Amino acid sequence: IGEGGWQYFDTELMRKLGVSQGTLQPVEEKEQLELERRVALYQKGRQAASISGRLVIIVDDGAATGTTARVAIDAMRAKGASRVMVAVPVASSEAIAELRQAADEVLSVLRPTSFAAVGQWYRDFAQLSDRDVMEMLESHA
Numbered sequence: 001i002g003e004g005g006w007q008y009f010d011t012e013l014m015r016k017l018g019v020s021q022g023t024l025q026p027v028e029e030k031e032q033l034e035l036e037r038r039v040a041l042y043q044k045g046r047q048a049a050s051i052s053g054r055l056v057i058i059v060d061d062g063a064a065t066g067t068t069a070r071v072a073i074d075a076m077r078a079k080g081a082s083r084v085m086v087a088v089p090v091a092s093s094e095a096i097a098e099l100r101q102a103a104d105e106v107l108s109v110l111r112p113t114s115f116a117a118v119g120q121w122y123r124d125f126a127q128l129s130d131r132d133v134m135e136m137l138e139s140h141a
Contacts, residue, residue, distance in 0.1 A: 001031050002075035003039060010067055041130060042137060052080030061125075062118030063088045063108070066095035073102045090121040 001007050007028070009021070056076045060069050069086050076084050083104045091099075091108040092115040099106045110121065119125035 001028060001035055002071045003035065004075060004078065006071055006075040006078065008067060008071045008074060010065065013065070038130075042133060050080075051076060053082050055083045055085065056081040057085045057087055058103075059087050061089065062121060063091040063095035063099065064115065064118055066091070066098035069095075069099055070102055073099070090115075090118060 009024075014020070014024075058069055058072045058076070060072075063069055063086075069088070073084050073086065084102075085105045085107065086099050086103045087107045088095075089108070090110040090112065091106075093111060093113075096106055096108060096111060112121070
């Protein structure tokens with residue numbers, strides 16, 4: 001899911017796993033609430049910058065399937081981005097192929113042939129807390 005109601009479903013993966021749209025509805029609702037909570041917290045009432053006509057670079061910690069970045073690409077295009085690039089330190093070949101269909105350019109430092117999860121390519125893959133994010137945003141305001 002993404003801001004503005006954007007959703008992306010990997011229908012092929014859903015089919016392979018036997019997951020229906022109805023099964024995902026409770027998850028979607030929970031994640032939508034979490035998205036809204038984070039936007040409110042991180043923006044602190046500030047208006048989001050306009051990206052209309054601008055280059056947007058989406059940076060992620062890695063791409064196993066490319067689905068997360070794919071939602072971001074679609075959301076940025078809907079907001080009027082003139083170009084969308086994706087930059088990741090590590091990605092599967094499947095993710096690169098998926099992202100190249102949607103983005104203008106995809107950059108990845110590592111493209112390992114054996115790829116199980118993004119976290120396997122980090123010594124420390126601890127998730128950031130809201131406090132960590134807020135401190136970084138405030139130090140660069």
